[in-house]
Amino acid sequence: MKLNRLLAGSALALAVGLPGLAAAKVEPSLELVQPLADYKIYISEKLQKLVDDTTAFTAAIEAGELDKAKALYAPTRASYEAVEPVAELFGDLDAAIDARADDFEKREKDPNFTGFHRLEYGLWEKDSTKGLAPVADKLLADVTELQGRVVDLPLPPEKVVGGAADLMNEVAASKISGEEDRYSHSDLWDFQANVDGAEKIFELVEPLVAKDDPAFVQRVSANFKTVDDTLAKYRAGQGFELYDKLSESDRTVLSAAVNTLAEDLATLRGKLGLN
Amino acid sequence: MPRDDSSTSKPFLATDRRRLLLGLGAAAGGTLAGSLCPAQAARAGTTSEAEHVADAPLGTARLQQRQPFHGPHQAGIVTPRPAAGLVAAFDVVVQSPADLERLFRALTVRIAFLTQGGRTPQLDPKLPPADSGILGPEIEPDNLTITVGLGAALFENRPWLRPFKPKHLQRMAGFPNDALDPELCHGDLSIQFCANTPDSNIHALRDLLKNLSDQLVLRWLQDGSVPVVAPAADGEKQSARNLLGFRDGTANPDSGDPATMARVVWVGEANDEPAWARGGSYQVVRIIRMLVESWDRTPLGEQQRIFGRKKVSGAPLDGRTEADVPDYAADPDGRVTPLDSHIRRANPRTPEAREHLILRRPFNYANGVTKSRQLEQGLLFVCYQADLEKGFLTVQGRLDGEPLEEYVKPIGGGYFYALPGVPRPGDYLGRPLVEALAARPSTPS
Ligand code: HEM
Numbered sequence: 225m226k227l228n229r230l231l232a233g234s235a236l237a238l239a240v241g242l243p244g245l246a247a248a249k250v251e252p253s254l255e256l257v258q259p260l261a262d263y264k265i266y267i268s269e270k271l272q273k274l275v276d277d278t279t280a281f282t283a284a285i286e287a288g289e290l291d292k293a294k295a296l297y298a299p300t301r302a303s304y305e306a307v308e309p310v311a312e313l314f315g316d317l318d319a320a321i322d323a324r325a326d327d328f329e330k331r332e333k334d335p336n337f338t339g340f341h342r343l344e345y346g347l348w349e350k351d352s353t354k355g356l357a358p359v360a361d362k363l364l365a366d367v368t369e370l371q372g373r374v375v376d377l378p379l380p381p382e383k384v385v386g387g388a389a390d391l392m393n394e395v396a397a398s399k400i401s402g403e404e405d406r407y408s409h410s411d412l413w414d415f416q417a418n419v420d421g422a423e424k425i426f427e428l429v430e431p432l433v434a435k436d437d438p439a440f441v442q443r444v445s446a447n448f449k450t451v452d453d454t455l456a457k458y459r460a461g462q463g464f465e466l467y468d469k470l471s472e473s474d475r476t477v478l479s480a481a482v483n484t485l486a487e488d489l490a491t492l493r494g495k496l497g498l499n
Numbered sequence: 500m501p502r503d504d505s506s507t508s509k510p511f512l513a514t515d516r517r518r519l520l521l522g523l524g525a526a527a528g529g530t531l532a533g534s535l536c537p538a539q540a541a542r543a544g545t546t547s548e549a550e551h552v553a554d555a556p557l558g559t560a561r562l563q564q565r566q567p568f569h570g571p572h573q574a575g576i577v578t579p580r581p582a583a584g585l586v587a588a589f590d591v592v593v594q595s596p597a598d599l600e601r602l603f604r605a606l607t608v609r610i611a612f613l614t615q616g617g618r619t620p621q622l623d624p625k626l627p628p629a630d631s632g633i634l635g636p637e638i639e640p641d642n643l644t645i646t647v648g649l650g651a652a653l654f655e656n657r658p659w660l661r662p663f664k665p666k667h668l669q670r671m672a673g674f675p676n677d678a679l680d681p682e683l684c685h686g687d688l689s690i691q692f693c694a695n696t697p698d699s700n701i702h703a704l705r706d707l708l709k710n711l712s713d714q715l716v717l718r719w720l721q722d723g724s725v726p727v728v729a730p731a732a733d734g735e736k737q738s739a740r741n742l743l744g745f746r747d748g749t750a751n752p753d754s755g756d757p758a759t760m761a762r763v764v765w766v767g768e769a770n771d772e773p774a775w776a777r778g779g780s781y782q783v784v785r786i787i788r789m790l791v792e793s794w795d796r797t798p799l800g801e802q803q804r805i806f807g808r809k810k811v812s813g814a815p816l817d818g819r820t821e822a823d824v825p826d827y828a829a830d831p832d833g834r835v836t837p838l839d840s841h842i843r844r845a846n847p848r849t850p851e852a853r854e855h856l857i858l859r860r861p862f863n864y865a866n867g868v869t870k871s872r873q874l875e876q877g878l879l880f881v882c883y884q885a886d887l888e889k890g891f892l893t894v895q896g897r898l899d900g901e902p903l904e905e906y907v908k909p910i911g912g913g914y915f916y917a918l919p920g921v922p923r924p925g926d927y928l929g930r931p932l933v934e935a936l937a938a939r940p941s942t943p944s
Contacts, residue, residue, distance in 0.1 A: 447713075473656070476590040476716045483712040494626035 256381045256496065259428035263384055266424055267307045271371040274303035278367045282360035285343065285353045294347050298410035298463055301340055304367070305417035306424070308394060309387030314373055320366045324404065338362055348407035382498040385429060391422040392486035400479050402467040412464035416455050422489060423448050433495050440495070444488050450481040561695045562639035568611050571778050572765060572920040575644030575693050576883050577754040577858070580725055583697040584862035586784050586879060587704055587720035588686030588913055591653065592713065596936040602714045603929035606647055607921060609710055610928070613703045616640040631705045633698060641699040647928055648689040648782045648915030663935060665766075665776050665916045667887035674895055676904040683786055683911025686718045691782070691881065697722060719911065721786050723862025723879035737821060738813060742863045742876050743794055743906070745806050746813030749821055750846065752856050763856045764883045775931035778919030781887040785880040786864075786911035792873055794906045805902045807840030815842070844897045857882045857890040877907070887914060
């Protein structure tokens, strides 16, 4: 296939140090300094917003304001979803903040089931804020802790760049099916946030790959556009319609674009000479 | 990736050894459904020549079995059924004739490579590998065939394709005994993978998903197997058994006879079908669950009356060997072979019934445990015919209400149109359809 030939070409250049792509990649870390610094700002802003939004969200739960809490659930999560690859560097926090009931043998009844989805379960399945205050407290503490830990975190470039593919894998593996936000059906918010997070990473490093592989950049940009345009059909108010509104044909279009983005973005690390 | 001829050359083999290997390959590719099991192959090896410590396992002969990719028809239809099968259905991203052509061309490139074998590209380790690697860097053909079919949905959901739909192609509707699971049904496109080992099918599926991710979205799949059968002592053909323990495939029309296949399986001029469809065939896929626990508790006599055949030998109830032909004329009231037995309903063997022959090519499947803690097993029923209406639909209509229904439950599948073959290198799958589209008079959007 064309793609493979293309990859084989650039891979060869990387391997044997031919001029062109490889020459430009002698010190990959140097030209990544600026994109990484920019990315750090991006995640700091997202995490600040996450803490602010979670404060309001959990306050609504503690005040017993069911409708308000429901309205704040999806937009609050979005900041988390956008920086998920970074958050996932801290496995303990990621599990506490974002685990799903399936991650536990006793499912919803498991005492270790906490975080966003535990609150989602209470708010929608039980249609109540009753008993959720301790879970809400814990969530706020966890996202605050996450923010604190990320401040001091040196960002490994391959993790950041690899994060773009991770986000698309995440969408492909669980957002496209509507199983992530199974009680609230607000999956399209998460979907968009994951895509935004991947798009951000791609934009930051795009200039570094554009000159050597314009076809790649064009294809990735086109697929991002397909996803964004398709999701835009489901915008409602500040966010999105419920997941069940997604038509089967749009789901197919999204799946194909997301899988292809995942395939392409998975080569981004290598294209930048990162191991 | 086009096949790299230089990379497919095989390691040197002593001439007599090579002859042995080729001989085994031919036997395995013959009319016996399946091929020699490794144990038999090993025995054959010890009797005819000395073994050497560094010899490759004789399984290699099977790995090197190759089905031609080019021909008037797709492989995998009248090709002897190997031990492993997998049918996957996809939805496709195709919004224009150009998209369709791109899909067909990409499928052609991958299928030509996968079925003929060769070396996979080796990339820089900083990149994800080009190939899943599950068969190693060198892909052996392993008797692999990949057969592509188009679903009614592909045509019906695209106004520009609608006029080109094969006449009988339709969405599979539930029969009275069906309990169709929407997640296991239909699709824009089907791909049937058949090979000597299930790994080759899985490898090929993963290859297509990776390389065609922008157009193929997996919808459902079911894999299955055919038990390998030892030839009978007298050399007589014996069919493999299904998971109800009965020999399955006995009364199939002769897939080795081109004239019969031209009549039963291949769409030709005699069929009132669009010209592009010639050389193709209607493919029916049915995922049929079997209630094996209840079946195993059923008296043998009743089991045999349900099918109309003897369990051990596969012979008809009025016969002695599997090859014997039942004589229903001598048994008009069904005293020997019940009138509602599976084989008598499926084919009453009247002159009229000759119009309704189908070529069955099923695989057994075992998927684990149901919610009721029963075994989830069944038949991945696949059949081909030149006329869906006269073939499967008529036969299934006659089977509706048969006593076997107490033990089986169709839960998924779909109807597809298997494309004509790729006659020669440089050509591609589905070209006649793409050209018909290009020649179409008006262009409805
Ligand atoms: C789980 C489901 C099924 C089982 C276990 C099953 C099993 C069998 C068996 C054991 C035979 C006798 C051996 C042979 O000739 O192959 C047979 C024959 C046959 N079956 Fe089925 N079958 C199933 C479903 C179907 C379906 C769905 C159809 C088509 C609608 C079908 C059509 C036929 C035909 C045409 C014959 C040959 C009859 C003859 O010419 O004598 N079967 N089947």
